[in-house]
Amino acid sequence: MTQRFMRATGRLRIIFGPAHSSSLDHEMxxxxxxxxxxxxxxxxxxxxxxxxxxxxxxxxxNPEDKSLR
Known part of the structure; x- marks a missing residue:
């Protein structure tokens, strides 16, 4: 879906510059x-x-547990 959006807005990228695109399958x-x-x-x-x-x-x-609050 993102790639379709980027293709559809290609003319805007001429004016505003290229958007950074990277893989979603990278290591954390x-x-x-x-x-x-x-x-x-x-x-x-x-x-x-x-x-x-x-x-x-x-x-x-647990209302008494304040460890993360």
Whole structure:
């Protein structure tokens, strides 16, 4: 989809310059792996509660745990 968009907007690239395009299949750097693990740990401390009307909200799984907040 991105490649089709870039082909369709080729005339704009003449004016604004080329966009950087890279492969999405590259290896993750150590920094990105650390950030991913940190984000996963942060996400695991929360629990999603669904109300009867279908809406959702997020609450801490353990309110006393302040390690990531």
């Amino acid at each position: 750097t150590e920094e990105n792996q650390r950030l991913l693990k940190q984000r996963q740990a942060e996400a695991q401390q929360w629990e999603t509660i669904r109300r009867p009307d279908g809406s959702t909200y997020v609450v801490p799984k």
